[in-house]
Amino acid sequence: MMLRKLPFILLLFVAALPACTKVDMNFGGEIIDPNYTQIIKVDTFNVSMSTVYLDSFITSAKGVTLLGGYTDTAFGRIDTKCFFEVAPPAYTAVYDNTYYDSLSLILKVNHNYYGDTTKPIHIDISRVNQVIQPYQQNGLYLYNNQSFSVNPSFIGSADIMVFPYNRVDTISIRMDDNLGRQLMAKLQDATDFDMKNSTNFLNFFNGLMISSNSSSSAIFGFSDSVTMRLSYRKAGIFPNDTHVDFTLANKAHHFNNISVNRAGTPLQNLQTAREIPAVLTHNVSYSQPSSSAMIKVRFPNIRDLLNFPHYAKVLKAVLLVKPEAASFDRKLYLPPQLRLSTTNYLNLVGQDLTAISSTGSAAVQYGNLVLDYNSGNTYYTYDLSSYIKSIITDPNYNYTQSGLLLTPPSPAYETQFARLIAGSTLNPITNSQIQLQIYYATVQ
């Protein structure tokens, strides 16, 4: 254990030097007891790091339609499919003298994307042939690992360039005319049972699935305002070219299936192995909950601090999380926000760590990412002062099992793909090593 003994007065002094700007001597506004003889900084505590498997997560009612897939040498091939229901407006008998024109699906971009967006994305539309229902009978949610059966032939396909930041922010995909004509005929028949209300319609139509194929190299986010538009002409003295929109009927039945093929990647055993220590994956760990990987950190020997010579109290603790050098770029960008949440042996996401914000209230910490594409000095920082102070005195804290999970906040957690590959303390590159810095006071 390397200790840096610095006299209190000297430490205050060096804090003013530009070269030491990272030595932040604000101990939360706390008045330093004059009896403390020294403030010591230790940054050699063991931070054990691993990748844990995220069983399943709710993707329904998140307001995001995912479309596409991409291949990541670290995380594997990731593909998304979105299932949803559309229903017509309340029926009115206005369809006499009408002629079918076309059927199309309209999606609205939500400005989120991951991967190589310079290539067109392939889109396939399928008709679901089961009623979309939550996971358990009387359940409320649909999960990332769920799916419903679909008719084998596509009812719409396209290859489209998506420009997430263009002014035109919708894409439209032509759909099968046979289906379009069938729907038109049903609307024209004022006695048609299926068109009476959305319950009847959904029992007949079930829903849609949009998917991509292995030629895609990006995932795009769209909103959940998905519209199936039936365009038709109403004949008359003044022919009227108009349309009827089938809109998203039930947000709770709109969900994304996310599948991952990790064959040949460092994480290929994840899932069978519920947890993989960083030392088995080249001294890095992986966070991308949307593909079921989360980083867990533990502080197995933090209690040793209590036995350090003349130890009095922890003043401050800071965790620096550093991406592995060259593990990210502008296409495979880092999560702009990552939170740390408490967890135990179950690896469920618990409480998010907070810090006192400038307004004086507790705010969730998102890591204040410092991004540096050039010289590799990129890191997230967390104030762990309260957390470390509480665990070292908590008799029930399980040092071998409990810890912190590093994940983006929801809904990025379930609907975005920005990922982090972070170095452990054993990573050969110093700039990639996770580091816990503790400042503590001693008394003679």
Ligand SMILES: *[C@@H]1O[C@H](CO)[C@@H](O)[C@H](O)[C@H]1NC(C)=O
């Ligand atoms: C400093 O130590 C003295 C002697 O042990 C004690 O009486 C005094 O209360 C301490 N001061 C503070 C601020 O704790």
Ligand SMILES: *[C@@H]1O[C@H](CO)[C@@H](O)[C@H](O)[C@H]1NC(C)=O
């Ligand atoms: C750090 O923790 C790991 C896992 O608990 C352990 O194998 C290793 O010996 C520890 N290293 C130090 C320096 O305490």
Ligand SMILES: *[C@@H]1O[C@H](CO)[C@@H](O)[C@H](O)[C@H]1NC(C)=O
């Ligand atoms: C989804 O994962 C859960 C575990 O979280 C499991 O119980 C369930 O059977 C899985 N569902 C499917 C369709 O694989």
Ligand SMILES: *[C@@H]1O[C@H](CO)[C@@H](O)[C@H](O)[C@H]1NC(C)=O
């Ligand atoms: C949905 O995802 C799971 C894995 O998360 C996969 O096993 C299943 O086949 C997927 N369903 C479809 C239709 O891709």
Ligand SMILES: *[C@@H]1O[C@H](CO)[C@@H](O)[C@H](O)[C@H]1NC(C)=O
């Ligand atoms: C829908 O219409 C059918 C028959 O027209 C009727 O029996 C049913 O109660 C209606 N359902 C709703 C929810 O309105």
Ligand SMILES: *[C@@H]1O[C@H](CO)[C@@H](O)[C@H](O)[C@H]1NC(C)=O
């Ligand atoms: C995916 O779609 C593209 C474009 O339509 C097509 O050329 C390619 O063959 C498809 N790939 C697979 C694996 O189906």
Ligand SMILES: *[C@@H]1O[C@H](CO)[C@@H](O)[C@H](O)[C@H]1NC(C)=O
């Ligand atoms: C065309 O039809 C639509 C839908 O019925 C209606 O709202 C619109 O007013 C009509 N336009 C004209 C010019 O008649």
Ligand SMILES: *[C@@H]1O[C@H](CO)[C@@H](O)[C@H](O)[C@H]1NC(C)=O
């Ligand atoms: C990971 O760390 C261990 C322990 O220091 C070392 O033996 C091993 O070579 C490292 N592996 C890589 C790929 O850096």
Ligand SMILES: *[C@@H]1O[C@H](CO)[C@@H](O)[C@H](O)[C@H]1NC(C)=O
């Ligand atoms: C920590 O938790 C594990 C798993 O629940 C248990 O086996 C172990 O005994 C616990 N250790 C302590 C010190 O409580």
